[in-house]
Amino acid sequence: MTYTSTVLADESTGDARQQILILYLANSSLSSEVVGWSFFDGASRDDAHTGDSPDAPFATGVDALRAGWLLLSASPLLPPPLGAEYSTSVQKFEFIFQRLIPIEVQATGEVSR
Amino acid sequence: VSTETVVPGTDHGAISAQPDRAPLLTTVQMAEFVSRGFLRFDALIPESLNNVAAKELADPSNRLGRRYPHASRLDTLFGEYPGIRGVLDAPAVQGILGSLVGPSPIYDHHAVHKRAPGAGSQHLHGDAIIDLRAGFDIQLMYYPEEVSPAAGGTLLVPGSHLRRINERDIGRYQNLAGQVALACPAGTVVIVHHGIWHCGRRNGTDRDRYMFKLRLGARGPQHRLWDTSDLADPGARQQVQQLLSESQPWYEHGTARLEQLQRAALWRHLTGDQTFQVEFWLGRLENQAQPRLNDLLP
Numbered sequence: 001m002t003y004t005s006t007v008l009a010d011e012s013t014g015d016a017r018q019q020i021l022i023l024y025l026a027n028s029s030l031s032s033e034v035v036g037w038s039f040f041d042g043a044s045r046d047d048a049h050t051g052d053s054p055d056a057p058f059a060t061g062v063d064a065l066r067a068g069w070l071l072l073s074a075s076p077l078l079p080p081p082l083g084a085e086y087s088t089s090v091q092k093f094e095f096i097f098q099r100l101i102p103i104e105v106q107a108t109g110e111v112s113r
Numbered sequence: 114v115s116t117e118t119v120v121p122g123t124d125h126g127a128i129s130a131q132p133d134r135a136p137l138l139t140t141v142q143m144a145e146f147v148s149r150g151f152l153r154f155d156a157l158i159p160e161s162l163n164n165v166a167a168k169e170l171a172d173p174s175n176r177l178g179r180r181y182p183h184a185s186r187l188d189t190l191f192g193e194y195p196g197i198r199g200v201l202d203a204p205a206v207q208g209i210l211g212s213l214v215g216p217s218p219i220y221d222h223h224a225v226h227k228r229a230p231g232a233g234s235q236h237l238h239g240d241a242i243i244d245l246r247a248g249f250d251i252q253l254m255y256y257p258e259e260v261s262p263a264a265g266g267t268l269l270v271p272g273s274h275l276r277r278i279n280e281r282d283i284g285r286y287q288n289l290a291g292q293v294a295l296a297c298p299a300g301t302v303v304i305v306h307h308g309i310w311h312c313g314r315r316n317g318t319d320r321d322r323y324m325f326k327l328r329l330g331a332r333g334p335q336h337r338l339w340d341t342s343d344l345a346d347p348g349a350r351q352q353v354q355q356l357l358s359e360s361q362p363w364y365e366h367g368t369a370r371l372e373q374l375q376r377a378a379l380w381r382h383l384t385g386d387q388t389f390q391v392e393f394w395l396g397r398l399e400n401q402a403q404p405r406l407n408d409l410l411p
Binding site for chain 1: 235236275288289314366371375
């Protein structure tokens with residue numbers, strides 16, 4: 001899988017599929033360090049496997065923007081519930097990006113990039 | 114197979130009666146467990162025993178995967194399987210288990226995990242459900258054969274064990290900085306806290322990969338069960354501080370401090386030392402703790 005291509009689909013020229021990159025950052029700023037990452041590829045038949053990509057695709061969230069990834073959502077900043085101020089749970093700073101990949105839909109139904 | 118069932122909740126009895134037979138964990142090893150949520154012992158089990166156990170795990174005709182009644186006495190189980198029984202009886206294993214959950218732990222369940230060639234990864238998860246106890250269960254993971262980097266060994270997320278999550282809710286997380294993709298020699302034993310985030314990885318080899326998992330609970334308070342003779346040693350105390358204040362590369366900046374706070378509280382629980390501090394997080398909150406400002410609001 002390639003995270004760093006800057007090619008974006010021109011939707012007027014054909015069909016496209018979504019690639020989703022999720023970055024977990026060290027704080028709520030997009031310029032903070034990437035501490036976790038996931039990748040879901042609608043333009044490929046290959047599934048990503050947990051633990052198989054030990055190297056972070058970008059150093060920060062802003063680096064993903066500079067590489068052409070479009071930000072879809074960011075975790076809201078919520079105060080901790082009363083009584084649970086000191087407990088820890090899921091990653092707090094999740095940023096979901098997308099990239100559109102042009103594809104050709106062949107008569108057989110096969111999808112190719 | 115005898116599956117004598119006992120009622121959990123009785124005390125450990127005399128823990129220190131067995132140190133000659135079962136070398137207990139050190140204080141520094143306990144601090145590592147509290148900080149990272151797992152302990153790893155490479156090639157702990159000898160080859161002769163590994164060979165027997167590997168055949169037991171791979172034999173489709175036996176019933177090793179069948180579970181025993183919950184809360185059975187561990188020493189009454191696995192008698193039909195001399196390989197697995199031998200692993201559990203190994204003095205080193207006895208010492209590790211005794212240090213964490215006492216000499217007569219509660220059998221919870223066990224499983225034979227097989228990842229066939231080409232099998233994909235599991236989603237990241239914690240076992241069981243949300244568990245708010247300070248006391249902890251452990252899971253023993255035993256690898257009778259070498260696990261190469263491509264063989265899909267267990268993925269562990271260091272320092273994830275105190276985070277409040279429910280099973281596979283975290284399945285969206287594929288990679289976290291500092292994750293440990295276990296590759297290990299034959300005979301390796303890994304002990305994890307019940308809350309550790311983990312999963313089986315994709316097996317990219319042409320061989321089955323086996324792991325034996327056993328979950329155990331404590332039958333009594335987990336108070337100073339390990340070899341505490343070094344608890345006051347200055348060198349050990351320094352290492353305990355280093356371990357319990359250790360951050361993990363996947364932690365958020367602020368959450369890392371909350372992890373230190375929780376580890377300090379857990380260390381107090383295990384040692385009984387209510388003055389123990391890490392970075393004085395607990396101390397600040399305990400100074401003039403009442404009333405809380407929120408309580409003064411209408």
